[in-house]
Amino acid sequence: MASTNPAVIMGDGTGLTKLGFAGNDAPSFVFPTAIASRSTTSGKSSAQPVFGGNAGSTTSANNNLASKRGMEDLDFYIGDEALKAANGPNYSLSYPIKHGQIENWDHMERFWENSIFKYLRCEPEDHYFLMTEPPLNPPENRENVAEIMFESFNCAGLYIAVQAVLALAASWTSSKVQDRSLTGTVIDSGDGVTHVIPVAEGYVIGSAIKNIPIAGRDITMFIQQMLRERGELDSSLRTAEKIKQEFSYVCPDIVKEFRKFDNDSEKFAQFIVENESKTSKKIIDVGYERFLAPEIFFSPEIANSDFLTPLPVIVDQVIQQSPIDVRKGLYKNIVLSGGSTMFKDFGRRLQRDIRDIVKERITDSEKLSHAKSSGVDVNVISHRRQRNAVWFGGSLLAQTSEFKAYCHTKADYDEYGPNIVRNFSLFSVP
Amino acid sequence: MLNLESSNLSLEKTLRELFTTEKSVSIDRIVSDFDNTLFHISTPDPAEKTKIVLSIFLKCYNDLVKYGDVDSYLRNAYNDSQWYTVLDQPEDGYNFSIFIDLQQISTTVLASPEEMESLIAKLSLLKRNALAAPFDVAFKRYDVLAQEAAVKNVDLYVPEENSEEATSVINYREDETIYIRPSHDRVTVIFTALFKDETDKIFGNVFLQEFVDARKRSIQNAPQVLFSPYEPPLELRGLPEFQNFNYGQQSATSKYDKGFVTFVLFPRHLVPQKRENTITQIQLFRTYFHYHIKASKAYLHSRMRKRVLEYLKILNRAKPDQEEKDIERKTASGRRFVQRI
Amino acid sequence: MPAYHSNFVGEDADARKIGNFPLLSFRTNYKGPSYPTTQEYDIIDEVLDLFRPNSFFKNFEVKGGADRSLIYGILYTSQALNEINKTTSQASAIKALNNLALEDFSLPGDPSFPLNNVFTSPKDRVEYNLLKSYLNQFRQELSARLIAKLYQNDIHNPDKFWLALSKRKFMNKSL
Numbered sequence: 001m002a003s004t005n006p007a008v009i010m011g012d013g014t015g016l017t018k019l020g021f022a023g024n025d026a027p028s029f030v031f032p033t034a035i036a037s038r039s040t041t042s043g044k045s046s047a048q049p050v051f052g053g054n055a056g057s058t059t060s061a062n063n064n065l066a067s068k069r070g071m072e073d074l075d076f077y078i079g080d081e082a083l084k085a086a087n088g089p090n091y092s093l094s095y096p097i098k099h100g101q102i103e104n105w106d107h108m109e110r111f112w113e114n115s116i117f118k119y120l121r122c123e124p125e126d127h128y129f130l131m132t133e134p135p136l137n138p139p140e141n142r143e144n145v146a147e148i149m150f151e152s153f154n155c156a157g158l159y160i161a162v163q164a165v166l167a168l169a170a171s172w173t174s175s176k177v178q179d180r181s182l183t184g185t186v187i188d189s190g191d192g193v194t195h196v197i198p199v200a201e202g203y204v205i206g207s208a209i210k211n212i213p214i215a216g217r218d219i220t221m222f223i224q225q226m227l228r229e230r231g232e233l234d235s236s237l238r239t240a241e242k243i244k245q246e247f248s249y250v251c252p253d254i255v256k257e258f259r260k261f262d263n264d265s266e267k268f269a270q271f272i273v274e275n276e277s278k279t280s281k282k283i284i285d286v287g288y289e290r291f292l293a294p295e296i297f298f299s300p301e302i303a304n305s306d307f308l309t310p311l312p313v314i315v316d317q318v319i320q321q322s323p324i325d326v327r328k329g330l331y332k333n334i335v336l337s338g339g340s341t342m343f344k345d346f347g348r349r350l351q352r353d354i355r356d357i358v359k360e361r362i363t364d365s366e367k368l369s370h371a372k373s374s375g376v377d378v379n380v381i382s383h384r385r386q387r388n389a390v391w392f393g394g395s396l397l398a399q400t401s402e403f404k405a406y407c408h409t410k411a412d413y414d415e416y417g418p419n420i421v422r423n424f425s426l427f428s429v430p
Numbered sequence: 431m432l433n434l435e436s437s438n439l440s441l442e443k444t445l446r447e448l449f450t451t452e453k454s455v456s457i458d459r460i461v462s463d464f465d466n467t468l469f470h471i472s473t474p475d476p477a478e479k480t481k482i483v484l485s486i487f488l489k490c491y492n493d494l495v496k497y498g499d500v501d502s503y504l505r506n507a508y509n510d511s512q513w514y515t516v517l518d519q520p521e522d523g524y525n526f527s528i529f530i531d532l533q534q535i536s537t538t539v540l541a542s543p544e545e546m547e548s549l550i551a552k553l554s555l556l557k558r559n560a561l562a563a564p565f566d567v568a569f570k571r572y573d574v575l576a577q578e579a580a581v582k583n584v585d586l587y588v589p590e591e592n593s594e595e596a597t598s599v600i601n602y603r604e605d606e607t608i609y610i611r612p613s614h615d616r617v618t619v620i621f622t623a624l625f626k627d628e629t630d631k632i633f634g635n636v637f638l639q640e641f642v643d644a645r646k647r648s649i650q651n652a653p654q655v656l657f658s659p660y661e662p663p664l665e666l667r668g669l670p671e672f673q674n675f676n677y678g679q680q681s682a683t684s685k686y687d688k689g690f691v692t693f694v695l696f697p698r699h700l701v702p703q704k705r706e707n708t709i710t711q712i713q714l715f716r717t718y719f720h721y722h723i724k725a726s727k728a729y730l731h732s733r734m735r736k737r738v739l740e741y742l743k744i745l746n747r748a749k750p751d752q753e754e755k756d757i758e759r760k761t762a763s764g765r766r767f768v769q770r771i
Numbered sequence: 772m773p774a775y776h777s778n779f780v781g782e783d784a785d786a787r788k789i790g791n792f793p794l795l796s797f798r799t800n801y802k803g804p805s806y807p808t809t810q811e812y813d814i815i816d817e818v819l820d821l822f823r824p825n826s827f828f829k830n831f832e833v834k835g836g837a838d839r840s841l842i843y844g845i846l847y848t849s850q851a852l853n854e855i856n857k858t859t860s861q862a863s864a865i866k867a868l869n870n871l872a873l874e875d876f877s878l879p880g881d882p883s884f885p886l887n888n889v890f891t892s893p894k895d896r897v898e899y900n901l902l903k904s905y906l907n908q909f910r911q912e913l914s915a916r917l918i919a920k921l922y923q924n925d926i927h928n929p930d931k932f933w934l935a936l937s938k939r940k941f942m943n944k945s946l
Binding site for chain 3: 226229230231254255258259261265268285287288292298299301302303305308310353
Binding site: 005006021023024025026028029073074105106109110113117118119120121122123124125126127147148151152153154410 | 434435438439440443444458459460461462463464465466468626627629630717720721724725727728729731732735
């Protein structure tokens with residue numbers, strides 16, 4: 001019956017949630033995964049009456065439970081509204097997802113409740129849902145998700161996909177991709193952390209995943225630091241963020257880039273900060289941070305003294321730690337995902353650096369073995385949907401006619417119980 | 431979130447983005463709404479990115495045409511602005527299309543944000559307005575009937591005898607229907623209540639009972655609500671689908687295994703200044719109802735989780751301490767006690 | 772990517788050496804022990820070229836004698852930039868840097884020299900004096916070329932993008 005209703009794609013990340021419908025090229029909503037709920041200021045929160053409670057101490061509370069119970073559970077905000085509400089009194093903000101995994105299920109359930117009814121405006125009974133999960137998500141968490149989706153919301157059908165696999169699927173839109181395989185290395189860089197995840201035929205090679213503590217926020221802070229050192233008129237985080245988005249790019253070589261700035265004053269840019277009422281203007285000069293900021297992926301030393309391994313080296317290590325028979329495939333299909341991979345020429349530089357590393361190893365081993373290597377193909381794939389790659393991959397898969405056949409339906413759930421979602425069959429390549 | 435809004439937030443946001451971005455981009459986006467409603471915002475001609483078509487698909491459009499003449503109702507509602515025009519031929523696969531030229535809008539409207547906001551608000555109420563058509567017809571019919579009754583001097587609260595007045599049947603969802611029936615002193619709106627899930631059914635019955643009782647207790651101004659768990663109300667007797675129904679025969683396995691919720695809108699709800707609001711509120715009834723069933727399940731879940739945590743604490747307390755015999759004890763100088771056997 | 776190394780590593784084999792510090796020749800009008808040279812790109816140019824990228828790096832592996840010249844040059848540049856502020860005019864900058872170049876400074880081997888783990892000290896008094904006068908000349912020439920760069924576009928105000936880098940410390944050290 002739900003034939004006309006598009007599937008819903010919900011991508012809940014640590015920082016941002018992306019909501020939308022299958023078939024669209026971008027999510028309808030992107031907002032912080034935050035929920036502001038009414039803070040229970042009175043001491044009652046600990047002695048909250050328990051449903052059906054028969055413990056002696058709570059019986060008195062139970063008697064007038066109906067009169068006491070208001071609609072507090074509906075008094076909350078999510079997303080941008082949550083941030084706003086948390087500025088005022090009475091509301092406290094919380095982020096239910098930590099390090100990619102859902103920590104607070106109460107908040108998450110209400111977050112979804114609001115996402116579905118207020119933002120997406122759909123009756124979950126009419127729609128199939130595709131939800132995303134981080135790599136190495138424990139199966140128990142999947143079951144919890146299924147419990148909420150099927151029991152609270154009665155959703156028609158559910159598919160839970162690993163983010164990295166969806167990011168691979170999203171890269172199929174790139175003209176560089178000839179065969180639509182689900183083997184590749186995904187570099188997923190958001191605001192807080194960057195993951196390098198090898199995927200072989202749709203399965204994540206968990207043992208080889210590596211995380212890098214350098215991501216969007218570090219780049220913003222680096223720019224902020226440079227603005228401060230130069231004593232610019234405005235060095236707020238917001239300004240730094242804008243400069244990052246508008247002016248930053250990756251250069252092939254910093255020394256040459258410095259020289260380019262010397263010879264061409266056009267390279268220096270100006271960014272104008274206006275205050276809210278547009279009465280005053282501040283002009284901020286933008287200089288070397290244009291190319292130095294994204295450079296911290298490639299020379300982490302310049303921003304941080306704790307972590308010194310460049311991204312290309314990490315990618316190479318990850319692939320080297322994967323099983324030998326998939327390595328060629330992993331080198332051949334390195335896919336970018338997430339906002340912090342959007343810098344101009346990021347993919348090109350990464351490809352060059354990884355190629356150099358691989359070439360060096362091949363020459364070494366040729367010298368040692370006196371055998372000619374057949375060579376390793378290194379390809380880094382950039383595409384237009386990179387920013388919301390995971391969501392977009394979900395949208396691509398969920399609009400195929402086969403999608404519903406891969407979902408578990410409400411009837412399946414009622415028949416077999418939550419552990420049915422421990423396994424989802426992979427999409428065959430359409 | 432206590433209340434559901436009647437405008438579509440996603441549509442609103444998409445339109446605002448389109449109106450405010452400086453460089454125009456081609457767009458092809460679907461947005462869904464409750465009750466099998468689908469919007470489509472697109473730029474049909476990729477060469478002309480400023481020409482936008484907004485279309486709506488409603489499952490019950492045919493019913494709306496039949497009972498509400500929705501087409502002319504909407505045309506009437508959306509001919510008040512120069513910024514958009516209603517297309518004569520709706521987009522393929524959709525019921526109703528509005529054409530917007532961004533170029534015209536961006537130059538003039540952007541200067542006044544209020545005007546833009548009201549424009550966006552109007553467009554994002556498209557679904558509400560479409561569904562309002564049959565209500566509008568019914569309310570107008572009520573006006574006529576009430577006037578006739580006043581002329582004939584019929585006592586207001588005498589139940590009318592003739593049941594010839596036509597009932598609008600809007601099959602707004604699969605197996606779920608809104609019936610609207612005007613008469614000289616009231617407009618009766620009946621929703622079918624159907625639950626796919628047994629648990630929901632129980633919740634639903636409790637909720638509806640509360641609804642019925644609420645008016646008795648405190649809220650005198652609210653419309654009268656009647657709930658019949660399986661028997662079609664007598665107002666619907668005349669309809670062909672209920673003609674063979676055996677009243678008074680209690681059978682859960684009856685063919686009509688759904689409940690009926692009756693709202694009786696009295697003249698005070700139908701005064702012109704309240705009319706629009708009444709329409710807005712009543713068409714969201716079903717969604718609102720189901721939303722609250724789901725929200726209360728979520729609430730129960732959080733209490734269950736809390737309870738489980740409490741129990742776990744008790745269980746953990748009950749764990750015996752680690753057995754002590756394996757622990758080696760030493761004196762301050764490092765000597766050990768060894769038990770001689 | 773690690774910090775950039777000097778291109779003169781390897782070319783310094785025939786240069787005179789004091790300890791492990793090569794006395795590379797450079798173009799200059801200042802008097803001193805540097806041999807005259809006509810090469811277009813000398814160590815001083817390189818110092819000014821690599822100062823900006825390298826000042827962001829905290830680690831540097833010395834690969835040859837010329838890298839030591841580079842380190843010394845970069846640290847001196849940083850010290851020189853600290854003498855100048857946003858409003859220093861070209862004339863007063865010349866004066867300040869001249870003073871800085873000629874003032875008493877420590878040499879490898881002196882207890883106050885910060886890079887003694889990378890540099891070896893001169894063997895005797897003769898070498899010590901030679902190194903001192905070489906570095907004097909080096910510092911003067913570097914100061915002159917640095918000022919030319921800083922006031923390239925505006926003779927009243929130094930380039931603020933350069934000045935900002937004075938807060939960075941190459942190898943976490945300063946002279």
